[in-house]
Amino acid sequence: MTERNVISVCVNNGIGVLGRVTGLFSRRGYNIISLNVAETENLGISRMTIVAEGDEGVMEQLVKQLRKLYDVSEVKVLRDAVCREHIIMKVGNGPASRQPVIEIANLFRAKVVNVAESRLMLELTGEPEKIDSFIGLLQPYGVKELVRTGISALERD
Amino acid sequence: MRNLTGADIICECLIEQGVDTVFGYPGGAVLNIYDSLYNYSDKIHHVLTAHEQGASHAADGYARSTGKTGVVIATSGPGATNLVTGIATAYMDSVPMVAITGNVACSLLGLDSFQEVDITGITMPITKHNFIVKDVNKLADTLREAFYIAGSGRKGPVLVDVPKDITAQKAEFVNKPLKPYTVNVTMHQDDCIAKAAELIKSAERPFLYTGGGIYGDDGAKTLKAFAELIDAPVSSSLMGQGSFDETDSRYMGMLGMHGTKTAAEAIKNCDLFIAVGTRFSDRVIGNPKTFAPDAKVLHIDIDPAEINKNIKVYHQVIGDSTDVMKKLIKIIPQQSHTDWIGRIKAWEKQYECRQKGTEELTLTPQHLIETLDKLTNGEALIATEVGQSQMWAAQYYAYKHPHQLITSGGLGTMGYGLGAAIGAKCGNPDKTVVNVAGDGSFHMNLNELVTLSKHNIPVVELVINNNVLGMVRQWQRLFYGKRFSQTTLDRPTDYMKLGEAFGIKSFVIDSEDKCEEILREALEVSKTAPVLIEARIDKDINVLPMVPAGKSITEPILEIEIDD
Numbered sequence: 001m002t003e004r005n006v007i008s009v010c011v012n013n014g015i016g017v018l019g020r021v022t023g024l025f026s027r028r029g030y031n032i033i034s035l036n037v038a039e040t041e042n043l044g045i046s047r048m049t050i051v052a053e054g055d056e057g058v059m060e061q062l063v064k065q066l067r068k069l070y071d072v073s074e075v076k077v078l079r080d081a082v083c084r085e086h087i088i089m090k091v092g093n094g095p096a097s098r099q100p101v102i103e104i105a106n107l108f109r110a111k112v113v114n115v116a117e118s119r120l121m122l123e124l125t126g127e128p129e130k131i132d133s134f135i136g137l138l139q140p141y142g143v144k145e146l147v148r149t150g151i152s153a154l155e156r157d
Numbered sequence: 158m159r160n161l162t163g164a165d166i167i168c169e170c171l172i173e174q175g176v177d178t179v180f181g182y183p184g185g186a187v188l189n190i191y192d193s194l195y196n197y198s199d200k201i202h203h204v205l206t207a208h209e210q211g212a213s214h215a216a217d218g219y220a221r222s223t224g225k226t227g228v229v230i231a232t233s234g235p236g237a238t239n240l241v242t243g244i245a246t247a248y249m250d251s252v253p254m255v256a257i258t259g260n261v262a263c264s265l266l267g268l269d270s271f272q273e274v275d276i277t278g279i280t281m282p283i284t285k286h287n288f289i290v291k292d293v294n295k296l297a298d299t300l301r302e303a304f305y306i307a308g309s310g311r312k313g314p315v316l317v318d319v320p321k322d323i324t325a326q327k328a329e330f331v332n333k334p335l336k337p338y339t340v341n342v343t344m345h346q347d348d349c350i351a352k353a354a355e356l357i358k359s360a361e362r363p364f365l366y367t368g369g370g371i372y373g374d375d376g377a378k379t380l381k382a383f384a385e386l387i388d389a390p391v392s393s394s395l396m397g398q399g400s401f402d403e404t405d406s407r408y409m410g411m412l413g414m415h416g417t418k419t420a421a422e423a424i425k426n427c428d429l430f431i432a433v434g435t436r437f438s439d440r441v442i443g444n445p446k447t448f449a450p451d452a453k454v455l456h457i458d459i460d461p462a463e464i465n466k467n468i469k470v471y472h473q474v475i476g477d478s479t480d481v482m483k484k485l486i487k488i489i490p491q492q493s494h495t496d497w498i499g500r501i502k503a504w505e506k507q508y509e510c511r512q513k514g515t516e517e518l519t520l521t522p523q524h525l526i527e528t529l530d531k532l533t534n535g536e537a538l539i540a541t542e543v544g545q546s547q548m549w550a551a552q553y554y555a556y557k558h559p560h561q562l563i564t565s566g567g568l569g570t571m572g573y574g575l576g577a578a579i580g581a582k583c584g585n586p587d588k589t590v591v592n593v594a595g596d597g598s599f600h601m602n603l604n605e606l607v608t609l610s611k612h613n614i615p616v617v618e619l620v621i622n623n624n625v626l627g628m629v630r631q632w633q634r635l636f637y638g639k640r641f642s643q644t645t646l647d648r649p650t651d652y653m654k655l656g657e658a659f660g661i662k663s664f665v666i667d668s669e670d671k672c673e674e675i676l677r678e679a680l681e682v683s684k685t686a687p688v689l690i691e692a693r694i695d696k697d698i699n700v701l702p703m704v705p706a707g708k709s710i711t712e713p714i715l716e717i718e719i720d721d
Binding site: 016019020023024027057060061064065067068069070071 | 277278281282285286306460461462464465466
């Protein structure tokens with residue numbers, strides 16, 4: 001059955017490494033839903049959190065093919081993990097929308113990070129589902145622009 | 158400790174890795190490297206080809222036939238891109254190769270400079286790994302790592318791109334001991350081996366199938382002992398030809414699109430399919446749903462990613478094939494499957510087929526290759542091009558040693574064989590090396606004939622000339638209503654004159670009765686000089702048996718009617 005999986009990949013922090021990983025996905029026809037990459041506690045190593053779609057066979061192949069890459073030191077499909085995503089968005093269609101938007105933001109413990117004449121800029125960190133419903137609730141007030149980081153995740157001990 | 162230029166460091170590293178032969182072509186960005194090769198010419202023999210592609214195939218053929226890592230050197234830009242087909246060919250067939258390319262100086266990188274190309278970007282999907290070296294202090298270790306990657310685990314090509322200024326800059330150089338090759342994957346556990354042994358012990362109709370993952374005398378001996386112990390019939394992929402002595406009565410012939418009917422019947426009826434050192438290519442399995450319908454599949458391979466990729470397996474053992482077989486031999490008692498072997502023998506008798514020419518005395522490829530086999534005692538290294546000629550070379554020559562057949566199995570590279578034969582001969586000067594070509598493939602890279610004559614590399618270039626692009630024509634006949642679009646070549650090439658122009662003695666074989674005599678004479682000449690042979694055959698001889706792409710491997714076509 002096709003489902004979304006969160007994969008954590010440790011790679012050498014070097015030029016072209018991202019290209020090697022994404023190149024593998026594209027040439028083997030694996031679909032990336034989101035990809036997030038940054039340095040770790042070890043400056044030589046970056047961690048990628050990739051959300052990919054595929055059935056059991058595809059996931060098995062994907063993990064094995066990733067492990068064959070020279071720059072990849074660790075690949076894990078996360079089962080029990082803390083998954084978080086960060087979003088920044090501009091919402092509002094005039095001064096009248098300000099109050100209800102702030103109300104929703106407070107309910108989600110989102111922060112108002114900028115105030116303009118007709119819009120607010122909000123930021124929120126949470127599980128992807130929470131981010132989805134946050135966006136959904138704000139739709140009626142005019143979502144002008146938004147950026148999501150994609151999931152970053154760590155397995156629980 | 159010595160203070161050396163990058164170019165000298167490259168030469169020193171090659172010597173450290175045991176490299177004594179390299180193939181290549183000079184150019185602007187590798188001027189320093191070639192200047193250094195000039196100094197090292199007593200230790201490193203450089204073979205200049207006519208084209209970088211030929212050099213890449215030569216490094217590949219050298220590697221396959223010697224078991225060592227092949228080395229090719231090319232300049233930046235077009236020099237580097239001309240290697241691409243050769244690198245991809247090596248990648249698909251897991252051939253250890255290190256390609257060293259020059260590039261423009263670091264300060265010119267990324268500025269679309271003259272003869273600049275992003276060769277690490279281009280070769281990313283066709284190398285095990287690649288490097289660009291922007292610090293001369295890292296050059297030696299990078300080259301060492303390149304050789305290590307190429308030769309360890311599942312082997313493959315590695316490219317090292319070196320900007321021109323790096324080859325001129327100096328760094329301290331100290332020789333280091335070689336890093337031993339490792340399998341580099343989580344190895345099989347004992348219980349995993351035990352389970353494999355149980356499967357083999359409980360099988361009644363085992364089928365042993367081998368591929369290119371069997372190397373050298375040790376691999377061949379172990380495989381033979383294993384086959385005898387478990388009393389199984391044996392078949393090989395194209396890449397595995399010779400891993401099991403094909404003159405042995407256990408051998409059923411090749412498996413796959415142009416495999417034997419006996420192997421196909423055995424696949425249909427076996428209850429355990431044991432695949433050793435092979436990757437289940439689509440050209441072997443046909444339709445995966447009907448592959449070995451009554452069998453459990455036991456897969457032994459070094460690359461975990463091959464398990465369950467194309468065929469769902471019942472059990473797997475990850476590791477070096479020969480190593481795993483040795484462990485199995487220790488714990489499996491002698492098996493006996495007399496009835497099963499008897500059935501195989503009966504199929505062999507029932508399905509024996511001889512190729513027929515359209516007229517009497519017409520030369521058939523079967524007769525030609527079998528005569529070649531006879532005259533070379535089945536001991537020649539056979540390189541091939543791709544297409545019908547390749548299949549005939551695979552079907553009718555009885556290989557006795559792993560990688561005795563040097564052929565582009567995965568990528569199917571027309572134009573591969575002549576370069577590969579050059580490499581094979583350079584690595585095996587005492588062996589007869591024949592490139593079996595078709596007239597189509599021959600015309601792709603025939604420029605390398607000049608490499609044969611210039612360096613006096615005594616290769617036999619055997620062109621089977623049917624004046625058509627035979628394999629494509631065969632598909633057009635079967636599946637495209639005999640619309641022979643662009644496959645009727647009928648080229649006016651005069652092979653005798655062509656050979657003469659390159660300074661190569663040439664022969665023509667145009668009938669079956671003269672075949673042995675002329676072939677014998679040509680082989681005699683080839684002891685000291687290269688030869689070119691044109692063997693003329695009918696344009697409508699097909700490669701049989703044949704399983705149409707995606708169809709069941711168990712039901713090959715055995716005859717194609719020619720009524721036009």
